Amino acid sequence: xxxxxxxxxxxxxxxxxxxxxxxxxxxxxxxxxxxxxxxxxxxxxxxxxxxxxxxxxxxxxxxxxxxxxxxxxxxxxxxxxxxxxxxxxxxxxxxxxxxxxxxxxxxxxxxxxxxxxxxxxxxxxxxxxxxxxxxxxxxxxxxxxxxxxxxxxxxxxxxxxxxxxxxxxxxxxxxxxxxxxxxxxxxxxxxxxxxxxxxxxxxxxxxxxxxxxxxxxxxxxxxxxxxxxxxxxxxxxxxxxxxxxxxxxxxxxxxxxxxxxxxxxxxxxxxxxxxxxxxxxxxxxxxxxxxxxxxxxxxxxxxxxxxxxxxxxxxxxxxxxxxxxxxxxxxxxxxxxxxxxxxxxxxxxxxxxxxxxxxxxxxxxxxxxxxxxxxxxxxxxxxxxxxxxxxxxxxxxxxxxxxxxxxxxxxxxxxxxxxxxxxxxxxxxxxxxxxxxxxxxxxxxxxxxxxxxxxxxxxxxxxxxxxxxxxxxxxxxxxxxxxxxxxxxxxxxxxxxxxxxxxxxxxxxxxxxxxxxxxxxxxxxxxxxxxxxxxxxxxxxxxxxxxxxxxxxxxxxxxxx
Numbered sequence: 001x002x003x004x005x006x007x008x009x010x011x012x013x014x015x016x017x018x019x020x021x022x023x024x025x026x027x028x029x030x031x032x033x034x035x036x037x038x039x040x041x042x043x044x045x046x047x048x049x050x051x052x053x054x055x056x057x058x059x060x061x062x063x064x065x066x067x068x069x070x071x072x073x074x075x076x077x078x079x080x081x082x083x084x085x086x087x088x089x090x091x092x093x094x095x096x097x098x099x100x101x102x103x104x105x106x107x108x109x110x111x112x113x114x115x116x117x118x119x120x121x122x123x124x125x126x127x128x129x130x131x132x133x134x135x136x137x138x139x140x141x142x143x144x145x146x147x148x149x150x151x152x153x154x155x156x157x158x159x160x161x162x163x164x165x166x167x168x169x170x171x172x173x174x175x176x177x178x179x180x181x182x183x184x185x186x187x188x189x190x191x192x193x194x195x196x197x198x199x200x201x202x203x204x205x206x207x208x209x210x211x212x213x214x215x216x217x218x219x220x221x222x223x224x225x226x227x228x229x230x231x232x233x234x235x236x237x238x239x240x241x242x243x244x245x246x247x248x249x250x251x252x253x254x255x256x257x258x259x260x261x262x263x264x265x266x267x268x269x270x271x272x273x274x275x276x277x278x279x280x281x282x283x284x285x286x287x288x289x290x291x292x293x294x295x296x297x298x299x300x301x302x303x304x305x306x307x308x309x310x311x312x313x314x315x316x317x318x319x320x321x322x323x324x325x326x327x328x329x330x331x332x333x334x335x336x337x338x339x340x341x342x343x344x345x346x347x348x349x350x351x352x353x354x355x356x357x358x359x360x361x362x363x364x365x366x367x368x369x370x371x372x373x374x375x376x377x378x379x380x381x382x383x384x385x386x387x388x389x390x391x392x393x394x395x396x397x398x399x400x401x402x403x404x405x406x407x408x409x410x411x412x413x414x415x416x417x418x419x420x421x422x423x424x425x426x427x428x429x430x431x432x433x434x435x436x437x438x439x440x441x442x443x444x445x446x447x448x449x450x451x452x453x454x455x456x457x458x459x460x461x462x463x464x465x466x467x468x469x470x471x472x473x474x475x476x477x478x479x480x481x482x483x484x485x486x487x488x489x490x491x492x493x494x495x496x497x498x499x500x501x502x503x504x505x506x507x508x509x510x511x512x513x514x515x516x517x518x519x520x521x522x523x524x525x526x527x528x529x530x531x532x533x534x535x536x537x538x539x540x541x542x543x544x545x546x547x548x549x550x551x552x553x554x555x556x557x558x559x560x561x
Contacts, residue, residue: 005116005288009072010327021326028324029332032075035200035318036062036333037340039363041228041348042202042356043078044307046143047086049095050232051348052341053305054078056239059337061297061309066330068296070118070289071274073281075315075330076297080363081269082262082308084139085399089258091158099302100245101255105262106302109295112267118287121267125414127379127387128406129268130372135394135402137367140360147357150178150224160395177222178354181209185358198322202359209355228356229349237345240305261400262298262308270294270311280320314366382413422461427488448548451484454555456548458488463499463526481513484555488548490521500533507538516558518543520551 036058044054058077065076089098112118142160145167146153152173153166185205192201216222229235274285290311297309319329376387390406427450450456487503495503507517517539522530527544530536536544545551 004114005118005286006113006292007070007286007289008068008293008327009070009286009289010067010331013072013326013328017326017328022328024323025326025329026332028319028322028329030336031198031322032315032319032324032329032333033336033340034203036075036077036312036315036337038200038202038206038356038359039312039315040078040337041351042359042363043080043083045228045231045353045356046080046083046140046360047078047307048090049086049098049307050235051228052236052345053307055337055341055345056304057301057306057309059334059341060304060306061301062337063331063334064297064300065270065293065309065311066327066334067293068289069270069274069293069311069327070286070291071277071311071316072283072285072326073277073316073320073324073329074270074274074285074290074311074327075319075333076270076294076309076311077315078307078309079269079312080140080360080367081133081136081265082310083143083360084136084394085258085261085265086307087143088158088398088400093255093258096245097255098307099305100247100251101259101262102298102302102306102308103245103247104252104255104259105266105308106295106298106300108259108263109266109291109298111295112263113288113291113293113295116288118271118289118291121264121271121287121291124268124407125383125386125410127376127383128390128403128410129272130369130376131387131390131406132265132394132399132402134368134370134373135391136399137364137369138395140364140367144357144360144364147226147353148179148182148361150175150226150354175224177216177225178352181213181222181225181352182354182358182361185209185355186361189359189362200318202362205358206351206355210351213352213355214350226353227349228351228353231353232349235345235349237342239341242303243305244303257400257404261403264403265399266294266298266308266310267291269313273311273313273316276313277316277320280317281325382417386410386413418462418464422459422463424457424459427456427458448552450552451556451559453483453559454486454552455482455484456486456488458491460491461493463489463492463495463503482515484516484518484558485510486518486520486548486551486555488520488551489526490523490547492523492526495526495529497533500530500535503530504535504538516543518545518551518554518558520545520548522546 037055040054040058041051042054044051044057047054062075062077065074069076086098089101093101112121139160142163145151145163146156151167151170153170157163157166188205188208189201192199192204213222213225213227217225270290271287274287274290278284294310301307301309319333324330373387373391377384386406386409389409390402393402393405510517519539522544543554545554
């Protein structure tokens, strides 16, 4: 009977909630809300939307993820990982296309949770995660070079190589004051943790550089430094009306691929963040509930003009480090952002673009994870191939192609490894009882002799695709045709439909040559699978033996007849 695995942590934590816990959650939520503010603005602008859309996403999605997610301390909102994919979707399909793709991605995430596929997401190979995360970091840095140095670039190319070509051609347009603002912002972000662990360096950089640029401009200096207000004329502090995107079959077909990318990326990042949080607080999140919560957040976010959202590792860890232990902290974080949005949003127009670029440069550096990247290069060549292919496709093309191709490549390499793990070999002349586990008791010095007209093959490992070819190659190397083929399956843990098909073909081919096939040492699981498939009708129940002694006796009976 199907049961829905949807148990939001928010409702379970309310049962024994105490005032002391609320005070720590309140303080953690306040700090995380302040930390999330500059990041939400920066991620929104870098994604190709207005700054208020980034904050709206953090408010709406952050609230829903905390209320309906499966982690007690997860903080949700826009993240750097989505910058590249969101920007690409807007360029190709527009804002409306992004809203629809996000809406569809939310539905996909809900379905993944309802179908209890939360644990399967965890099996995506680590080289793929490192490859596209590092690729995203490099791409984010590339998108921020123009604002960091105040370059004047007409008709900015969309691709990675084209962007760098445009930068080199336009480097003579560098603005000194923008460069100074950007570099100082990066320095402030890096040194702030040495003085205070709780005050976010990104917020300090924005406050210092915004005030500094305002003072300079008031004195007729640094007037060339572009601010958010210069790029976005009308920054609103009004919550948009709820509008459900209109979706038809043609729209779903055209946007299904980017929607899948958003869903997969959101699932990976949110569950990775939740797993990291579990280690920090000694808890276990419900992955299926987390996916459903993430899905609901991404369904509702575009209705209010937001962009894709997921669990944010940096903000989640900030929440934990400041005492947050229940979803109440995440709800407080969303309320703090809402109050800032309603009362302070108009002042965001004074923030220098170069400062936001500095914030994102630090984000991109942290995302690159160069230590993990270079550590992966010491692994087997197949893993290195997956890592480099995913990384290069992410950087040169886009994240959709990178994830799809990377997963396909990893699956192919996995299948190759598994098929190589199954060994088929022939046993000749005698069987040593001291080395066997499926034999009846025999004298210590007795060896079972294999009759001349009998071939004994042994399979070590799962019986599935590729094994049939190994049988054919091995039998082709044998000399005279036998009268009986014994196939020992004592070390076969399972058999799939492809394995049954291969085994059936082998038996039919043998029967055409008047060779009887006898199976030996079949375990209960494999026995039940073969019986259910109707395979035993082909060779007969009498040719299914529990151990090699009985199989050899059966072979002798067949020869005698």
